[in-house]
Amino acid sequence: xxxxxxxxxxxxxxxxxxxxxxxxxxxxxxxxxxxxxxxxxxxxxxxxxxxxxxxxxxxxxxxxxxxxxxxxxxxxxxxxxxxxxxxxxxxxxxxxxxxxxxxxxxxxxxxxxxxxxxxxxxxxxxxxxxxxxxxxxxxxxxxxxxxxxxxxxxxxxxxxxxxxxxxxxxxxxxxxxxxxxxxxxxxxxxxxxxxxxxxxxxxxxxxxxxxxxxxxxxxxxxxxxxxxxxxxxxxxxxxxxxxxxxxxxxxxxxxxxxxxxxxxxxxxxxxxxxxxxxxxxxxxxxxxxxxxxxxxxxxxxxxxxxxxxxxxxxxxxxxxxxxxxxxxxxxxxxxxxxxxxxxxxxxxxxxxxxxxxxxxxxxxxxxxxxxxxxxxxxxxxxxxxxxxxxxxxxxxxxxxxxxxxxxxxxxxxxxxxxxxxxxxxxxxxxxxxxxxxxxxxxxxxxxxxxxxxxx
Numbered sequence: 001x002x003x004x005x006x007x008x009x010x011x012x013x014x015x016x017x018x019x020x021x022x023x024x025x026x027x028x029x030x031x032x033x034x035x036x037x038x039x040x041x042x043x044x045x046x047x048x049x050x051x052x053x054x055x056x057x058x059x060x061x062x063x064x065x066x067x068x069x070x071x072x073x074x075x076x077x078x079x080x081x082x083x084x085x086x087x088x089x090x091x092x093x094x095x096x097x098x099x100x101x102x103x104x105x106x107x108x109x110x111x112x113x114x115x116x117x118x119x120x121x122x123x124x125x126x127x128x129x130x131x132x133x134x135x136x137x138x139x140x141x142x143x144x145x146x147x148x149x150x151x152x153x154x155x156x157x158x159x160x161x162x163x164x165x166x167x168x169x170x171x172x173x174x175x176x177x178x179x180x181x182x183x184x185x186x187x188x189x190x191x192x193x194x195x196x197x198x199x200x201x202x203x204x205x206x207x208x209x210x211x212x213x214x215x216x217x218x219x220x221x222x223x224x225x226x227x228x229x230x231x232x233x234x235x236x237x238x239x240x241x242x243x244x245x246x247x248x249x250x251x252x253x254x255x256x257x258x259x260x261x262x263x264x265x266x267x268x269x270x271x272x273x274x275x276x277x278x279x280x281x282x283x284x285x286x287x288x289x290x291x292x293x294x295x296x297x298x299x300x301x302x303x304x305x306x307x308x309x310x311x312x313x314x315x316x317x318x319x320x321x322x323x324x325x326x327x328x329x330x331x332x333x334x335x336x337x338x339x340x341x342x343x344x345x346x347x348x349x350x351x352x353x354x355x356x357x358x359x360x361x362x363x364x365x366x367x368x369x370x371x372x373x374x375x376x377x378x379x380x381x382x383x384x385x386x387x388x389x390x391x392x393x394x395x396x397x398x399x400x401x402x403x404x405x406x407x408x409x410x411x412x413x414x415x416x417x418x419x420x421x422x423x424x425x426x427x428x429x430x431x432x433x434x435x436x437x438x439x440x441x442x443x444x445x446x447x448x449x450x451x452x453x454x455x
Contacts, residue, residue, distance in 0.1 A: 046426035051135035102410030142178035148295035153310030158318025357383030
């Protein structure tokens, strides 16, 4: 590592480290299990998409406090030398069970459970929550846009408006999992193997002074992949200039791919543009729309049967504008073989290691999820188990799927959602039940905690 740098091990809240030192010094170091779940979804969210597993597993595999990290912690002046020595040797040796990345999940279902020595499990909380919160939020917003687009192409234009460089990369990856067809983010396209997409900006056209000249120059450079932005001056005048350019391209044996509408009354402009293109014998030229779009205006445009073939979405999707944060929590549910739960008002959680089973109807639609005790489900309770072993003793138990495999898996799962849960304005909630055995454990644990005076 270069001087004065730090590893991801320091990407944690201070209290994780102060608690870890107190655990260490008091001998409170037995095995624990933590559940990562989302209690209450925001309004208009009937499901979420689990993303961030790959980031989580890679982090846990490589967890290590380097010499520079230890020096940085020492400089804070609050940690004991013996504890810092312990951290210098620490590696993650625990187990992880999790849903598959791209899975659709619902309220209060654990998407991941981490088990191992309590210090190890405690130290990783901040990183795991950061990754899963961000990536699941972005994937869910993107999935809603894909659903609203009803089979039309959607591409990611969000990079310049995401909250930082890392968020821009995660946005491109998460949205591709959710079904986007490409990204304008060149770094993400090359790192993840996502199709790179792009057109032109208004500044390109303005620099030429003459719109038709700008179109011709661009078409000359990209004769088989040009999309022309037509709203720099007057949109329908821009369409006329695009038609003239398309005719020149035809004469040279090439075809204009598309025009892009980026402002104004998109429904009306799309209708007028389609008529102009068709009347000119350019029915093959597609119409793309962008500019402040997400699932709500896209749904409205398609309800009005606007002749739009695809959408570029940016700001509102990259920041998940209508639900700009997620509230995943990471709670201790078992310590030293005993079930644990929190009793705070509105924050009661389910104790013990758990399993989630999904029950599918004869028509292939999800009809019910059940949350079980992990040991109860192991005896066979029916349904498909969603929490799968991902790591044991600090090592992977299975190869992580490729990005395209995750994308395909998500597409299959999204297609199984009940119709009422789809669309920008979902109706009702999906049924998630707690098994009788888990409900009994919850009552027993509450009684035990209250009897001990802790509740």
